Amino acid sequence: MTFPLHLAISEKLRDRIRAGIYRPGDQLPSEHQLMAEFEVSRITARRAIANLTQQGLVNVQRGKGAFVSTQQKVVYSLSSPLLLEADLARQDIEITVQTLSFERVTAPVHVQKILNCAIAYLQKKVLLFNNVPSCVDITYIVPELAKAHGKELRQKLTFTTLEKYGICIQKIDAVIECTQADYETGEQLEVSLGHPLIVYRHTAFTEAGAIVHGESISRGDRFCYSIQIDRMIAPDL
Amino acid sequence: MTFPLHLAISEKLRDRIRAGIYRPGDQLPSEHQLMAEFEVSRITARRAIANLTQQGLVNVQRGKGAFVSTQQKVVYSLSSPLLLEADLARQDIEITVQTLSFERVTAPVHVQKILNCAIAYLQKKVLLFNNVPSCVDITYIVPELAKAHGKELRQKLTFTTLEKYGICIQKIDAVIECTQADYETGEQLEVSLGHPLIVYRHTAFTEAGAIVHGESISRGDRFCYSIQIDRMIAPDL
DNA sequence: TAGTGGTCTAGACCACGGT
DNA sequence: CCGTGGTCTAGACCACTAG
Numbered sequence: 069m070t071f072p073l074h075l076a077i078s079e080k081l082r083d084r085i086r087a088g089i090y091r092p093g094d095q096l097p098s099e100h101q102l103m104a105e106f107e108v109s110r111i112t113a114r115r116a117i118a119n120l121t122q123q124g125l126v127n128v129q130r131g132k133g134a135f136v137s138t139q140q141k142v143v144y145s146l147s148s149p150l151l152l153e154a155d156l157a158r159q160d161i162e163i164t165v166q167t168l169s170f171e172r173v174t175a176p177v178h179v180q181k182i183l184n185c186a187i188a189y190l191q192k193k194v195l196l197f198n199n200v201p202s203c204v205d206i207t208y209i210v211p212e213l214a215k216a217h218g219k220e221l222r223q224k225l226t227f228t229t230l231e232k233y234g235i236c237i238q239k240i241d242a243v244i245e246c247t248q249a250d251y252e253t254g255e256q257l258e259v260s261l262g263h264p265l266i267v268y269r270h271t272a273f274t275e276a277g278a279i280v281h282g283e284s285i286s287r288g289d290r291f292c293y294s295i296q297i298d299r300m301i302a303p304d305l
Numbered sequence: 306m307t308f309p310l311h312l313a314i315s316e317k318l319r320d321r322i323r324a325g326i327y328r329p330g331d332q333l334p335s336e337h338q339l340m341a342e343f344e345v346s347r348i349t350a351r352r353a354i355a356n357l358t359q360q361g362l363v364n365v366q367r368g369k370g371a372f373v374s375t376q377q378k379v380v381y382s383l384s385s386p387l388l389l390e391a392d393l394a395r396q397d398i399e400i401t402v403q404t405l406s407f408e409r410v411t412a413p414v415h416v417q418k419i420l421n422c423a424i425a426y427l428q429k430k431v432l433l434f435n436n437v438p439s440c441v442d443i444t445y446i447v448p449e450l451a452k453a454h455g456k457e458l459r460q461k462l463t464f465t466t467l468e469k470y471g472i473c474i475q476k477i478d479a480v481i482e483c484t485q486a487d488y489e490t491g492e493q494l495e496v497s498l499g500h501p502l503i504v505y506r507h508t509a510f511t512e513a514g515a516i517v518h519g520e521s522i523s524r525g526d527r528f529c530y531s532i533q534i535d536r537m538i539a540p541d542l
Numbered sequence: 543t544a545g546t547g548g549t550c551t552a553g554a555c556c557a558c559g560g561t
Numbered sequence: 562c563c564g565t566g567g568t569c570t571a572g573a574c575c576a577c578t579a580g
Binding site for chain 1 (some may be wrong): 545556
């Protein structure tokens, strides 16, 4: 097991970032400078930089250079999903909805089972936070609601709209996981292939049953979820 | 904006995976075969494969080849954290705790504020699921509890142990986010640099206050979190 | 125009896995 | 032994950003 050169270099650079020698926003040495300093080929220097970008520590700008990234994640509270907009306002974030498509489709089988209907409306939208594309949302909505509130659903957040018209969400089942961007999603979120993404896959229920199923795919470097679990249920197995 | 060759190739290979031409577990064409088929240099062929591994679609084994990965994520239910072990047993998963260190330290400032004490015990452990390292857990525990139950805490899950001794968790504040592996974490979880990770950062409270603060870092390709939000609180702003 | 990163090539050596 | 992937080099051309 030999220790790769590119890794040795990226670890050294990472240490400098952690030590504050390179501070957030600073420009890293250029590829040429790294080649000189560490006496390596350009490919190896590039690989070292790639390691750092892969860890989210730096972001590179073509023609300009590589810069130490400044992290500051937006928090989405799951304990009060309806408050998202108010929540974000408190964090000084303006939210914009950009609907890419909204059409009647035959739902995929697993969605048919969840929503208990064969036809659904499929909405694809991008959420912009302070005009930065941060979240791709793909949602299946039962036809009744989609038809009744289509216009508003295109321009606002799903739950906000439903709530406004007195549709009361009783329960949400959700899974949070992470993936990495494929080319298409990368384009939409303005990130490169393989960029870490956080996925919130949810089903919303009224008393009558499931009405909405969708997934929100967000940039992992700008987004996180918070939860408060209040009372614990003792194990009874 | 020219479309990179390596991307064109990885997209083509990805389509084949999605189409089922290469099925989970199958071996992809070797680098040499890709060089021949697409008439590119080895570096470009390698880059195409790298794109796919970065998206979690394939994993490569040195000396053997690249294989389409077979996903099957372990679900950690946040609605009943105490039931984790029972939950996993239901998913046919055996869990092993491997404590790396357990020592008395002066806590970092932000932890001091949370736990409201300057000295804490820092436990680092690895959780193995069916003997596959899947989760690195770094936890600060208030001294009273750490001293009283140190032996058991080393071998079992934190919450399970506390519960056993009648310490009742009233509330958990948590944040879920994602990162990518640095070299050290990569070693521990047996993944490469930049591998997607999902982080569960939590603080547990009894009636008396915070007693535990830690973060669980899991492989993003094997792990996800589920939540059930039961009753919704109407916005009152 | 000069400097930056992005892509690509051809060729080399090493380490691992299975025969 | 051979085939596989992992690392590295030297050199080339292109595209973007700035002064």
